[in-house]
Amino acid sequence: MRHAVILAGGGGTRLWPASRRVRPKQLLPLSDTNEPLVATATRLASGVCGRALIVTADSQAAATRDVLPGVEILSEPVGRNTAAAIGLAAAALAARDPDAVMLVMPADQHVTDKEAFAAALDAGLRAAEQTDAIATIGITPTRAETGFGYVEIDGPAKHGVVTPVKRFVEKPDRATAEQYVASGRYLWNAGIFCASAKRLLAELTTHLPTTAHAVKEIAREPSTALSLYPTLPSISFDHAVMEKADRVVTVPASVGWDDVGSWAALPAVRGVDGSGNTIAGTAVVLDGTGNIVMSDDGTLIATVGVSDMVVVKSGDAILVIRKDAAQDVRKVIDALSARGLARYL
Numbered sequence: 001m002r003h004a005v006i007l008a009g010g011g012g013t014r015l016w017p018a019s020r021r022v023r024p025k026q027l028l029p030l031s032d033t034n035e036p037l038v039a040t041a042t043r044l045a046s047g048v049c050g051r052a053l054i055v056t057a058d059s060q061a062a063a064t065r066d067v068l069p070g071v072e073i074l075s076e077p078v079g080r081n082t083a084a085a086i087g088l089a090a091a092a093l094a095a096r097d098p099d100a101v102m103l104v105m106p107a108d109q110h111v112t113d114k115e116a117f118a119a120a121l122d123a124g125l126r127a128a129e130q131t132d133a134i135a136t137i138g139i140t141p142t143r144a145e146t147g148f149g150y151v152e153i154d155g156p157a158k159h160g161v162v163t164p165v166k167r168f169v170e171k172p173d174r175a176t177a178e179q180y181v182a183s184g185r186y187l188w189n190a191g192i193f194c195a196s197a198k199r200l201l202a203e204l205t206t207h208l209p210t211t212a213h214a215v216k217e218i219a220r221e222p223s224t225a226l227s228l229y230p231t232l233p234s235i236s237f238d239h240a241v242m243e244k245a246d247r248v249v250t251v252p253a254s255v256g257w258d259d260v261g262s263w264a265a266l267p268a269v270r271g272v273d274g275s276g277n278t279i280a281g282t283a284v285v286l287d288g289t290g291n292i293v294m295s296d297d298g299t300l301i302a303t304v305g306v307s308d309m310v311v312v313k314s315g316d317a318i319l320v321i322r323k324d325a326a327q328d329v330r331k332v333i334d335a336l337s338a339r340g341l342a343r344y345l
Helices: 036-045 060-069 079-098 114-132 174-183 198-206 208-220 222-229 237-242 263-270 323-337
Strands: 002-007 052-057 073-077 101-106 135-141 150-153 167-169 185-195 248-253 279-282 283-286 291-293 301-304 310-316 315-322
Touching: 002 079, 002 167, 052 060, 052 079, 060 073, 073 079, 079 101, 079 198, 079 208, 079 237, 101 114, 101 198, 114 135, 114 150, 114 248, 135 198, 174 185, 174 283, 185 198, 185 237, 198 237, 208 222, 263 291, 263 310, 263 323, 279 283, 283 291, 291 301, 301 310, 301 315, 310 323, 315 323
Parallel strands: 002 052, 002 101, 052 073, 135 248, 279 291, 283 301, 291 310
Antiparallel strands: 101 185, 135 185, 150 167, 150 185, 310 315
């Protein structure tokens, strides 16, 4: 049976100050419709996977249940990155369905062409079911993005066609990203994986045996999670498994996809006005373009004569940063922690 696994335990630090520990990005109303987590769960429930399992942090479980009552939730005592989270879900599903095939995806994704996206997911799931491959969804780049990892293939991408993966590459610098996009041989790594639970556990057993053993034990006896989970290495599934595994394929797709991982992605979610600005809340933007301005409580924000800036007022904090430096919001988080200002996180 097919099972959707939604990873929803991240802190969303690059969307500070709107994203905080008590209300992470997947629970924020970033669009005019639903929170990213709700949109992702709704999309999957009405498409290629009818059953969903959400992996989130203990501290976020209650808020997740509030927005998605009735959905099964697996809680992590502490965050240990995506290898542990995916392993935990694989072990739980394999324990009750030995033939479980998993569609794993992050909660914080935006898609405009839902039909094409569903077709790509179905192609990936069929590859996993029929050939026991690990299938990914590779997004045709629309810009030289430095905040995403990339997947390299041998030739130009053919949308919807299952294609062998040559290698995974980490987030590049600007010049390298521009080379990747110009070559036509690189796709954005969307962090979406299709594979049988059995295959994922086998890969973890080979490449990350401590994690594999622990998640199997937790699936057998959930009470062991409090003692076992904190001992696991914090490592991404890409690093732990995907960079080392064989029989890995991708389904190239152009579906209006974006990772809502930083403020620079907000125009893809909310659109732009006639001057090229993205505004949420009460704001006046004069003589400027390409700005992202957001106010969450009716406070007026006014900008004059500036372009390509991010200005966000949320709760008791204000962020001002160049849009091309949006990935650097993480530096604010580090600075707040170092200066004893964790109350703002």
